[in-house]
Amino acid sequence: MVKLLNNPYGQCFFPEIRQYGSAYVDKTIFIEKLERYGGKYPFIVRPRRFGKSLFTQTLAAYYDASCVKDFDKNFKGTYIYDHRTTAAGSFFVLFLDFSGMILGDPVTQFVERLRAAVRIFLGKYPVKKAEFVLTKAYDAPAVLFSDFISAVYTELGKKLYVIIDEYDQLINGFFSCDQARFKGSVRAVGFIKDFYSSLKEATKTAVSRVFITGVASISMDSMTSGFNIAKNLSFEPEFASMFGFTEDELANLIPQLVDLNEYGHSLSEVMSRMNELYSGYRFWNESGDTVFNSSMCLYYLDKISLCGQEPANVMGPALFSDLPKIDGIFSHGQKELVLQIVNDAVMGRSIAFGEISEAINLNSFNKFNRKDLLSTLMYMGFLTYAEDGRSLKVPNQFVSRLFFEYNLKYLC
CATH class of the missing domain: 1.10.10 (Arc Repressor Mutant, subunit A)
Structure with missing residues (x-):
């Protein structure tokens, strides 16, 4: 029987995927490309289910000084392991995850997500004078962030790397169903615009690098000067295959997750079917190659491995x-x-x-x-x-x- 790897469908915590026997499509070459072409504040958007969260976790594991001891476990066998840059493990990473936010009291949710990130940060890097932000009442995310930055700057210097996953999750909800609340969030006095203005201000002191992902640039564009120092790489040729699976990547992945002999179909047959269902995306207009929706591919392969046949619902959830x-x-x-x-x-x-x-x-x-x-x-x-x-x-x-x-x- 063919020994298969675990299917990482639904997982995005990079160290867990790397250390516990899951298949991994190596995208670490884009760490090097970001350093070369991305500037200090890159911003890139892709549709949902294309692997953005996993890549942000990969960045955190690569740059965070607290992860240096696990570098071999996390990166051995990847591109970046053999092309390690001088910036590896040299930052204090503040990871802001705005995925899964729901419509409700948006300010309170934003404040608590930010506070949770600060709590994790201080667990890695104790800064006594910053602990007050964990208990102080805030009604504005920008004020909490500014207090935190002021407190850590004197001890840590300009060494923070702020990574933001799904920056537009909450406001895209407003965009879809409540335009007035959307505009209120990103206008000149909106709480989200104020937060990104405070992030921009922090690049003058404690924040050295920023990486932002989301689904669309509408929210960022609507904030205009909120964080207008971001460099949008979304449709740059060097980053066209940064998210999603290329044909070669998927062809290498399938035999790791599916016993093709037991399934009774060849690799080319499986590839052809998945190409019809989940490929065709071009993120550069001159690209001759397309990429696959990575999450839907993992869903499809997971069903094949478990059930021995194509899922009845190829759309999934x-x-x-x-x-x-x-x-x-x-x-x-x-x-x-x-x-x-x-x-x-x-x-x-x-x-x-x-x-x-x-x-x-x-x-x-x-x-x-x-x-x-x-x-x-x-x-x-x-x-x-x-x-x-x-x-x-x-x-x-x-x-x-x-x-x-x-x-x-x-x-x-």
Whole structure:
């Protein structure tokens, strides 16, 4: 019997994946590329389920001084192990995870997420004079963050690396269903804009590096000067395959997770089927290669390994969570434009497109124009560059089914 590795579907804690027998697709070359091309404050967005959280955890394990002792365990056999940079293990990492936030009292949630991150940080790096932020009452995240930065700067100096995962989780919820709350959060006096302004200010003192991921740039763009020092790498060629699986990566991964002889299908057959379902994404308009939705690939392979057959529901749980998101995007577009895009998507037609909107500031208007609506659908992974690099298309059957279901549920 073939000895298989554990399937890391649903896991994003890098040290656990590396140290406990799970398969791992090595993306550590992008640590080196970020240092070379990304500047001090890189920002990159990708659709959900493309491995962003795992990569942020990888960065934390690589740069955090508290992880130096585990470097071999975490990175042996990876690209970066043999190309270690001088910055490895040289920062005090503050990891801010905003995934899973729900609509409710947004300020309280934000404050408590920030406080939880500070608690973990002080557990690694005790700074007595900063402990008061763990118990002091705050009604503004920016004030808590500024207090923390002031307290740690005198002891730790300019050595903080702030890593932010899913920066737009909460405000994208507002964007989808409550435009007034969205604008209130990111406008000139909004609490989220204030937080990112305080982060920008902290780069003058304790914060040396920042890395931010999310799903779309709309929230960041709408904050304008909140954190306008970020370098958006989302559609730069060097980072086109940073998230998701390339064809070669998936071909190497499948035999680690599935006994193909027992399954009764060849590698090329499995690859061909997964290509129809989950590939087709281009994040650079001149790219000849596409990437796969990594989480959906792991879901599919997990079902094959467990059940010996393709899952009956190849969409997984994504259908029910993605339909409201498409509706939220289309609610910001003119009805005639929405109908045209949905009809083209359902029929599999290419959609004429120019350059992507690199700045979509919803504080300056109430409805998307055509370019901004298509750009947002592309950021969210519902459309992608076609082969000609000048038009857009639905990337695969997975997304095609989403448009079909959206048409049935919301438009018919």
